Amino acid sequence: FPPSLRNFEMQGDTEVASFNDDDLLEEVAAAAAAAQAEPEPDTSVDGPVSVSTRIEYSALPMGKMQDVFGLVTVQAASAPVTSGEQEAERQPMDIVCVLDVSGSMQGDKIRQVQDATRFIIEQADPKDRLAIVAFNSDAARVLRLRKMSAEGKNDGNIATIRLQAGGGTSIAAGLDMALSVMERRRQRNKVSAVLLLTDGQDGSTRSRVPELLQRATVANCAIYAFGFGRDHDAALLSEIAEQAQTPFTFVEDTEKIREAFAGAVGGLSSIVAQRVVLTMKCQVPLKTVHTPFPLQQTECEATVTIPDMFALERRDILVELSVPAEGDNAAPTVLLEASARYTDLRGNRLVHTTPAIMEAQR
Numbered sequence: 001f002p003p004s005l006r007n008f009e010m011q012g013d014t015e016v017a018s019f020n021d022d023d024l025l026e027e028v029a030a031a032a033a034a035a036q037a038e039p040e041p042d043t044s045v046d047g048p049v050s051v052s053t054r055i056e057y058s059a060l061p062m063g064k065m066q067d068v069f070g071l072v073t074v075q076a077a078s079a080p081v082t083s084g085e086q087e088a089e090r091q092p093m094d095i096v097c098v099l100d101v102s103g104s105m106q107g108d109k110i111r112q113v114q115d116a117t118r119f120i121i122e123q124a125d126p127k128d129r130l131a132i133v134a135f136n137s138d139a140a141r142v143l144r145l146r147k148m149s150a151e152g153k154n155d156g157n158i159a160t161i162r163l164q165a166g167g168g169t170s171i172a173a174g175l176d177m178a179l180s181v182m183e184r185r186r187q188r189n190k191v192s193a194v195l196l197l198t199d200g201q202d203g204s205t206r207s208r209v210p211e212l213l214q215r216a217t218v219a220n221c222a223i224y225a226f227g228f229g230r231d232h233d234a235a236l237l238s239e240i241a242e243q244a245q246t247p248f249t250f251v252e253d254t255e256k257i258r259e260a261f262a263g264a265v266g267g268l269s270s271i272v273a274q275r276v277v278l279t280m281k282c283q284v285p286l287k288t289v290h291t292p293f294p295l296q297q298t299e300c301e302a303t304v305t306i307p308d309m310f311a312l313e314r315r316d317i318l319v320e321l322s323v324p325a326e327g328d329n330a331a332p333t334v335l336l337e338a339s340a341r342y343t344d345l346r347g348n349r350l351v352h353t354t355p356a357i358m359e360a361q362r
Contacts, residue, residue, distance in 0.1 A: 012140030022145035053358035092127035100198035124148035135174030136167030169200035192221035
């Protein structure tokens with residue numbers, strides 16, 4: 001970049017110690033009381049998540065050890081149907097928009113990003129909270145985590161309009177600042193997300209991705225990556241998305257940035273379950289479990305943790321089991337039991353699904 005861009009100074013807050021200035025949520029006392037006593041999970045068949053199993057072979061040969069593949073499926077239900085003018089109340093959200101304002105963003109690109117961000121602000125509910133982090137080679141918080149009341153929306157629009165492009169690109173600096181916002185919140189909405197939008201290349205961030213994503217997990221927030229323009233670092237953003245277990249969105253036409261941002265926020269509003277812990281208890285030796293999600297495995301048990309599930313989302317976990325030769329051909333051989341424990345967001349309750357049995361006939 002020319003010297004004028006290379007020396008571009010970022011405007012905004014950089015002292016992360018002061019980031020515990022998020023707007024307070026309503027019903028503080030009720031939330032504190034709910035946090036003190038976690039109820040026993042409700043064993044329910046009417047929750048928004050169900051577990052089912054399928055097996056490669058429904059019948060196995062007698063007197064022969066055999067390795068078989070099975071599929072354990074975690075399925076989310078559709079969002080509740082409302083009638084007439086009634087609208088389903090969604091969970092309030094905490095969103096941090098992480099916006100690339102490097103020199104390559106000058107002109108139409110920065111205007112399109114400003115338009116997209118202002119659209120998100122306009123669509124937000126008063127219970128939602130939104131912060132904005134801008135980054136080039138450095139990063140700064142240009143809007144603290146504000147409730148999207150009329151005053152909050154006005155401050156968000158002003159912060160967005162004031163964004164200027166110049167300087168280099170450090171995606172890690174932007175994510176680091178956004179995660180500091182999330183980590184230092186005094187209170188947390190259950191649905192939290194960082195929306196990262198960049199058009200640039202960044203060779204310095206890749207080594208920091210695991211550490212940044214670990215911080216996101218601890219802060220209970222998802223990271224969604226958006227790359228646009230011909231020069232964005234698709235490999236890096238895909239790696240971030242893969243490790244974060246979220247989709248990576250490539251926006252080829254900069255005029256579609258607003259649509260892409262709105263789609264991600266709309267998806268967040270359809271989350272029906274969080275912290276889905278799938279437990280598989282095996283009656284025969286468990287060889288392998290194939291899943292991109294965090295996994296804990298022993299020879300006879302495995303747990304898979306899925307952070308969020310959206311309405312109608314389906315997650316398949318492939319298992320390989322070693323079925324011994326002996327068996328009673330008069331009765332089916334039970335191979336495993338699978339069940340899930342999760343938080344039902346709309347019902348604000350812990351739920352434990354009824355076990356699903358995987359079995360085969362000798």
